[in-house]
Amino acid sequence: MHSSAPEPPARPRVIVIGGGIAGLAAAARLSGADGSTPSASVTLIEAATRLGGKLRSGELEGIPVDLGAESMLARRPEAVTLARAVGLGPALQPPATAKAAIWTRGALRPMPTGHLMGVPGDLDALAASGVVSPEGMARIAEDLTLDYAAAAAADPAGPADSAAPAAPAAIEGDDVAVGAYIGARLGREVVERLVEPLLGGVYAGHADQLSLRAAVPQLLPLARRGGSLIEGVRAIQRAAPANPAPVFQGIDGGIGRLPLAVADACRAAGVELRLGTEVRSLRRTADGWSVRATSAIGTEELTADAVVLAVPAPVAARLLAATAPAASAELAAVEYAGMALVTLAFQRSDLGPLSGSGFLVPPVDRRAIKASTFSSNKWGWLAAAAPDSFVLRTSVGRHGEEQDLDLDDAELVARSLRDLGTAAGIAAAPYASTVTRWRGGLPQYPVGHLDRVARIGRLTAELPGLALCGAAYQGVGIPACIASGWRAADLVTGALAAEGRMSA
Secondary structure, eight states: OOOOOOOOOOOOEEEEEOOBHHHHHHHHHHHTTTSSOOOOEEEEEOSSSSSBTTOOEEEETTEEEESSOOOEESSSSHHHHHHHHTTOGGGEEOOSOOOEEEEETTEEEEOOSSEETTEESOHHHHHHHTSSOHHHHHHHHGGGTOOHHHHHHHSSSOSTTOOOOOOOSSOOTTOOBHHHHHHHHHOHHHIIIIIHHHHHHHHSOOTTTBBHHHHOGGGHHHHHHOSOHHHHHHHHHHHSOOOOSOSEEEETTOTTHHHHHHHHHHHHTTOEEEOSOEEEEEEEOSSSEEEEEEETTEEEEEEESEEEEOSOHHHHHHHTTTTOHHHHHHHHTOOEEEEEEEEEEEEGGGSOOOOSSEEEOOGGGOOSOSEEEOHHHHOHHHHHHOTTEEEEEEEEOOTTOGGGGGSOHHHHHHHHHHHHHHHHOOOSOOSEEEEEEEEEEEEOOBTTHHHHHHHHHHHHTTSTTEEEOSTTTSOSSHHHHHHHHHHHHHHHHHHHHHTTOOOO
16 A cells, blocks of 8 residues: 655745736735746735736826836836846836936025935036025035034024924934934025935925935934034935946836736736625634625625735724734824826927926925826837827925825826926926826825834734735835845745745
């Protein structure tokens, strides 16, 4: 009588809730769709009828356009690595131009070179740009000789019309607001006309609320050490390795192609993708997790060995309210900013010359738009796809200032055109336009945010087989979101292995 070898255990089942790029990255890592070793049978559930979250492609009169994020940081490797793994390597394309401007003090002025998130290392370049007034330049130069306390005393609250809080007398503890620290060292002008618009483009937030530790961590050691911020930035720049590679990358046809390609790779690897399905509840069971979900065909209970929550913090807070009330409360405290993108197509022959990749707008100048991207200049693939057209887009809305998102499309287009006319002399009417609203689109990283993230991590670690990922935690950029998805996949895989649920 021959004994048969025991069957190897089936791969554990993991449910990924959320089909943005973080959830897709987690599903790809678990299923092996990104070239890694498959470790689980995966079902991904997405409430919307499309995948990709804030990465979204569309068309404007037949022209392919991005209606969400349009580029990804390339000097952090995760996004480029994933794009190549799912077959988009040949489509990667850097911007055709990176020359941006700032619309401030009544004119379009060149973005000064030699800065780190608006903090100048090259004072000559800053002075030549005209972004900062002569008085502002004189205040910046004081950083080279003043100690921190003296700098704070010299500029305690900024101009009379500024809503900035008083600068702290010293950097203590683990965090400080970006605007408070930089303003104390360099004065309010550099915060309001350089740092604020640059940070606003990433977070749609405010420098006087955003965490230095989370948003510009390179500067935190300088803040703790004290002394000249300008000299500290120069030292960082000198120490940086020479890197001719592009800082950013796009994708021929739009960044919105990335989540669709990852989804295709996931399907090929056996991932079940359920769209239009909303998760109503999540609870821990003796054997793993139970997920109650509703779709057009009704409500069902799904079981899993592990769950990855790749949803915005408020959704995660709702789903964890009963199972992990303390973690839920922390998640519910994460605030979000909303914004709208106005995409416009012009006949190229109707426009005068438009140079560079576009411009940023400091909030202190009180304009309707906060930025404009000259997309047909910035992306060679777009210029080739529509050579007789010129596509540009504007953005509207910041944290706490989302009321403009309630305006109708025609009014948002009209306000954008007025600002474009004043800033860049555009008098032509677009032949096509579309408005995309991202309500609650960007999580805010205020002072203490990373401490909150650490508390959430400790609290959810008490629930075996659960991991969280997405923009709310350790970075809002595409590479950071992908990294968080990979990290969540590794966390649940490690937990399942510890419980003996992983197949060899």
